Amino acid sequence: DAGVIQSPRHEVTEMGQEVTLRCKPISGHNSLFWYRQTMMRGLELLIYFNNNVPIDDSGMPEDRFSAKMPNASFSTLKIQPSEPRDSAVYFCASSGTTFEKLFFGSGTQLSVL
């Protein structure tokens, strides 16, 4: 298996632009998680899905952030409009039905200028 696949690996954009991050979970996994990592705040959980349904979005910073999971093999995290304080590494992770382990992608490094 190719593991959790995230795209793009790097994204540089200007303040006010829309940013879309993409994630393909491991085939057969039914839980998907979006995390954000910064030096100041460490790894923060933004939202997670179970069977394509959002279960807990309490970590989403504000209305500028939205996440979707239209099917079991794809999820997006959108920021509109983006701001410099959104600059961070965004990780996607998935887990199977036993929920024992999370498998993380390589992350998307987002820079908002």
Add this chain to the structure above:
Amino acid sequence: DAKTTQPNSMESNEEEPVHLPCNHSTISGTDYIHWYRQLPSQGPEYVIHGLTSNVNNRMASLAIAEDRKSSTLILHRATLRDAAVYYCILKRPRGAQKLVFGQGTRLTINP
């Protein structure tokens, strides 16, 4: 949610054992103890988990105190590749749920 406490940083030498401590005094009876590590410029990766008994796998060993209020991740023979941030996390046994990462322990391995 029960919290964990880890030292901010630790240092060890290559080919020596490393013992990474974690305190979790408010752990509940059904919480599992999970360890993840994050190598530089990578996403976190699962290391090991346990409930009450000590656990071993190809990466590490997990020693859990009898009262379960603390645990220790043991790397038997550290290599330079083991330099990473190690996270100790408590997790309930069933259901999709969030995994809350603390600040972890930054492990430095000296050649």
